[in-house]
Amino acid sequence: MARPGDEKFFDRVNHDKLMGQIAKRVEDKRLLKLIRAFLNAGVMENGLVSPSVEGTPQGGPLSPLLSNLVLDELDRELERRGHRFVRYADDCNIYVRSERAGQRVMKSISRFITQKLKLKVNEAKSAVARPLTIACQRSDKLGERQQTKGVDRQRFAS
DSSP, rough: OOBBBBBTHHOOHHHHHHHHHHHOOOOOOHHHHHHHHHHHHHHETTTEOOOOOOOOOOSSSSSHHHHHHHHHHHHHHHHHTOOEEEEETTTEEEEOOSHHHHHHHHHHHHHHHHTTTTOOOOOOEEOOOHHHHHHHHHHHHHHHHHOOOOOOOOGGGG
């Protein structure tokens, strides 16, 4: 399984490219202006608002939708190549038959993401591994996160 990870995905989305993709699907000019205003609203840090020239707000109801629009081109490329994959927002798993195929797919898809989509791939979050290995690593991280919120980690042990 190849798992490319986008580095700070939500911070790096190009507004103009995203608005172009949205405009292909949405004809309502008022809605387009509203989404553009949402993107340009800025970020408040230490009580001061900094304008945003790239990136999308995280944690809001539009975040998954906007990331899906940006990464729709990746989905179409993976389908064109005949890969089996699962993606939600900026998380993507691509299923292949061997580690060698995983390395090859990781390299070519990372190149597609950086050159065609103009996004940076986070090498630390990217991996070629057996699906069970990734799932165990993720559940361990989930357990650690949940433990800090006061939840007993034993619930997540297998």
